[in-house]
Amino acid sequence: MLMNELKYSDVDIRALLKRHDIKPTSQRIDIARVLLQRQTHLSAEDIYKIVNPDKPGASPGRPRSPKQRVSKATVYNTLGLFAEKGLVREVIADPNKIFYDPNTAPHHHFYDVTTGALTDIDAGAVEVIGLPPLPEGTSLEGVDVVVRLRQT
Amino acid sequence: MLMNELKYSDVDIRALLKRHDIKPTSQRIDIARVLLQRQTHLSAEDIYKIVNPDKPGASPGRPRSPKQRVSKATVYNTLGLFAEKGLVREVIADPNKIFYDPNTAPHHHFYDVTTGALTDIDAGAVEVIGLPPLPEGTSLEGVDVVVRLRQT
DNA sequence: CTAACTGCAAACGTTTTGCAACTTT
DNA sequence: AAAGTTGCAAAACGTTTGCAGTTAG
Numbered sequence: 001m002l003m004n005e006l007k008y009s010d011v012d013i014r015a016l017l018k019r020h021d022i023k024p025t026s027q028r029i030d031i032a033r034v035l036l037q038r039q040t041h042l043s044a045e046d047i048y049k050i051v052n053p054d055k056p057g058a059s060p061g062r063p064r065s066p067k068q069r070v071s072k073a074t075v076y077n078t079l080g081l082f083a084e085k086g087l088v089r090e091v092i093a094d095p096n097k098i099f100y101d102p103n104t105a106p107h108h109h110f111y112d113v114t115t116g117a118l119t120d121i122d123a124g125a126v127e128v129i130g131l132p133p134l135p136e137g138t139s140l141e142g143v144d145v146v147v148r149l150r151q152t
Numbered sequence: 153m154l155m156n157e158l159k160y161s162d163v164d165i166r167a168l169l170k171r172h173d174i175k176p177t178s179q180r181i182d183i184a185r186v187l188l189q190r191q192t193h194l195s196a197e198d199i200y201k202i203v204n205p206d207k208p209g210a211s212p213g214r215p216r217s218p219k220q221r222v223s224k225a226t227v228y229n230t231l232g233l234f235a236e237k238g239l240v241r242e243v244i245a246d247p248n249k250i251f252y253d254p255n256t257a258p259h260h261h262f263y264d265v266t267t268g269a270l271t272d273i274d275a276g277a278v279e280v281i282g283l284p285p286l287p288e289g290t291s292l293e294g295v296d297v298v299v300r301l302r303q304t
Numbered sequence: 305c306t307a308a309c310t311g312c313a314a315a316c317g318t319t320t321t322g323c324a325a326c327t328t329t
Numbered sequence: 330a331a332a333g334t335t336g337c338a339a340a341a342c343g344t345t346t347g348c349a350g351t352t353a354g
Contacts, residue, residue, distance in 0.1 A: 025309065025353070045343075071311045076344060092298070095242065095250050096319085097343060110286075113293055121284060128297060130277030134262075141265055141300035145280060146244070148293035177328075177334060197318075223336045228319060248344085249318065 008036050020085040027070045031078050035088055041099040041109075041118040048075045093118055093146045108144070114151035121147065160188050172237040179203075179222045183230050187240055193251040193270045200227045245270055245298045260297035273299065 008016075013032050017024040034050050035042065042050075051070045070078075079100050082088045091099040093111040099118055107123035128143055160168075165184050169176040186202050187194065194202075203222045222230075231252050234240045243251040245263040251270055259275035280295055 023308070023353070027310070043343090073312075073345080074310055077310085080345095090247070092244055092247050095244050098247050112290065119287075125282030125284070126280065127282055128278065128280050130279055131299065132273060132277070134299075134301060135271075137304055138264065138301040139304045141302045144296075144298045144300065146296045146298075147283060147286075148296065149286060149290040150293045152289055152291045175328075175333070179335070195318090224318095225320080225337075226335055229334085232319095 008033060016087070020082075020087045022081060022085055022087065027074050028078050028081075030070060031075065032082070032087070035082075035100060035102045039102065041091060041101050043097045043099055044072075044075050044079055045097070047079070047100070048072055051075065091118060092144065108146070110147050110149055112149045112151065114149075121145070160185060168239070172234075172239045174233060174237055174239065179226050180230050180233075182222060183227065184234070184239070187234075187252060187254045191254065193243060193253050195249045195251055196224075196227050196231055197249070199231070199252070200224055203227070241294075243270060244296065258294075260299070262299050262301055264301045264303065266301075266303035273297070 010029055010033075013029050013036070014024045016036075017028060017032060022028060030051050031047060034047055048070070079088070079098075083090045083100065086104065087102075089101045089104055091101050091109060093099065093109055094116055103120065105123060108121040108126055110119045110121055111117075112119075126145065128145065131143075134140060162181055162185075165181050165188070166176045168188075169180060169184060174180060182203050183199060186199055200222070231240070231250075235242045235252065238256065239254075241253045241256055243253050243261060245251065245261055246268055255272065257275060260273040260278055262271045262273055263269075264271075278297065280297060283295075286292060
């Protein structure tokens with residue numbers, strides 16, 4: 001097993017999905033592999049492109065692209081499902097798109113407003129103190145800290 | 153001057169805009185007034201509706217609606233300009249829309265994922281500690297803390 | 305075999321853009 | 330009068346949905 005680029009066999013991924021109550025279809029395995037292998041934050045569009053490497057610009061006449069593997073709808077549905085089942089985390093930092101983060105351990109983010117790049121902040125030392133009690137009838141879903149940066 | 157509902161005269165608003173290097177047009181004054189008077193977080197669509205109270209559902213045949221006052225494009229452009237000039241703050245908490253917050257003092261937010269409601273967290277006691285140094289060549293734009301809640 | 309999933313294309317809601325007409329200064 | 334601003338409509342973007350056909354258990 002390499003240092004930074006983890007290797008996941010299909011068997012591993014199937015087991016992981018099952019553990020999260022997700023029926024492992026081939027599309028879901030593809031998407032999960034992309035997310036797990038690269039330790040980066042990816043948008044749905046990013047994943048769509050990675051999973052369908054050769055999809056040409058819309059050519060509606062063609063009955064079926066031979067290497068088309070996962071439709072846009074499935075990418076979105078699958079990512080939503082993964083988030084709901086706790087396999088990945090949605091990061092709301094860019095006003096235009098959702099990022100999906102395979103790192104589910106509590107941690108925070110730098111968001112570069114110039115480039116749109118998102119990077120992890122090592123969770124260890126960071127702490128938010130002094131939060132008031134939650135409003136009546138609500139439970140905590142999570143605390144997101146986004147440190148916005150500008151290129152100088 | 154009332155407690156919670158501040159009164160701003162057009163003269164006040166003109167001065168405020170000028171202080172922020174924004175040329176005070178009548179549309180900008182309208183939008184600024186909406187934002188300042190209500191101390192809430194509003195989306196562009198919210199503001200569009202407030203500023204154009206009687207806009208009927210699309211009736212393209214009609215040459216001009218007599219009470220139409222601010223176009224959608226102008227609302228978006230103006231809010232972007234206000235944010236850029238530091239008159240309001242963009243809040244990225246809802247994955248679908250940007251909220252504009254007239255409160256420019258440092259503070260944080262509760263975001264109710266069930267209802268989409270955004271509420272201020274009194275800034276006083278809240279503090280984020282242990283943040284790592286910023287990456288090379290970047291400066292701090294702001295630190296946003298969003299506490300996500302779920303209705304129980 | 306059945307329930308669940310997928311693909312497609314069309315619909316959606318938010319935000320942006322191009323350009324002619326109009327206000328501000 | 331010049332520069333900047335506005336309105337409109339259309340387009341662009343990310344995302345969701347409806348439904349017929351397919352696949353996993």
